[in-house]
Amino acid sequence: MKINILFFASLKEIFGQESLVLEIPKNISTAHDLLDFLAENKKGPWLKLLKRKSNVRVAINQSIQDWTKKISDGDEIAFLPPITGG
Amino acid sequence: MITIQSKVFSIDHVLNKIRADKTQIGAIVTFVGCVRDFGEDNEKKLIAMEVEHYPGMTEKVLQDIESKAKKRWKLSATEIIHRVGRLDLSEPIVCVAVASKHRDDAFEAARYIMDFLKTEAPFWKKEITSIGNYWVTDKYSDHIQKSSWNDDIEKI
Numbered sequence: 001m002k003i004n005i006l007f008f009a010s011l012k013e014i015f016g017q018e019s020l021v022l023e024i025p026k027n028i029s030t031a032h033d034l035l036d037f038l039a040e041n042k043k044g045p046w047l048k049l050l051k052r053k054s055n056v057r058v059a060i061n062q063s064i065q066d067w068t069k070k071i072s073d074g075d076e077i078a079f080l081p082p083i084t085g086g
Numbered sequence: 087m088i089t090i091q092s093k094v095f096s097i098d099h100v101l102n103k104i105r106a107d108k109t110q111i112g113a114i115v116t117f118v119g120c121v122r123d124f125g126e127d128n129e130k131k132l133i134a135m136e137v138e139h140y141p142g143m144t145e146k147v148l149q150d151i152e153s154k155a156k157k158r159w160k161l162s163a164t165e166i167i168h169r170v171g172r173l174d175l176s177e178p179i180v181c182v183a184v185a186s187k188h189r190d191d192a193f194e195a196a197r198y199i200m201d202f203l204k205t206e207a208p209f210w211k212k213e214i215t216s217i218g219n220y221w222v223t224d225k226y227s228d229h230i231q232k233s234s235w236n237d238d239i240e241k242i
Contacts, residue, residue: 086119
């Protein structure tokens with residue numbers, strides 16, 4: 001399935017890009033699985049993101065979700081570093 | 087109403103907008119957050135601040151916070167303005183204005199909106215200093231303050 005990934009703030013700098021479209025195997029069912037899969041297969045910045053996971057929130061289709069939330073084809077998945085507005 | 091903009095805003099404009107055509111308003115509380123000249127560590131000297139956000143999600147989260155505040159208190163109107171892009175020292179970053187018949191509703195709702203905005207609305211601030219640029223880290227105290235409202239806004 002195809003997913004759109006977005007990076008913001010410090011993560012955008014770590015990845016050197018603000019978005020990418022990825023084709024991932026159908027058996028990846030949650031945001032947690034997705035990050036594990038990408039860290040294992042693509043390494044580099046994905047490993048860094050996995051290490052920082054406890055400080056990163058995931059938004060699926062513009063709504064913050066648990067890492068155990070199911071993902072689907074066409075989803076917009078954003079990795080959010082700690083929010084610091086205001 | 088939610089506004090995300092890069093240009094500076096004027097408090098007078100916000101006040102005029104929030105009370106326009108509403109003669110029942112007895113209280114307006116405004117909070118304005120500004121760019122300080124010192125960093126999070128109280129040492130770094132700031133030159134400017136940069137603010138980034140997640141277009142689309144930011145508006146959704148702020149609308150959700152606003153509608154929860156309206157359910158919780160009797161409010162006549164609310165205005166939330168947040169700036170993005172590069173901001174100079176002393177310039178306003180955010181304004182939350184809340185209007186109600188009586189002051190208690192406006193005071194409490196303004197604080198509620200700010201507490202959730204700071205921890206839930208996807209904005210990120212970067213300090214621009216003479217010795218480098220630093221992403222601001224979130225404060226534990228902000229999360230505690232949000233939790234004190236005992237209101238789950240994680241799922242929108």
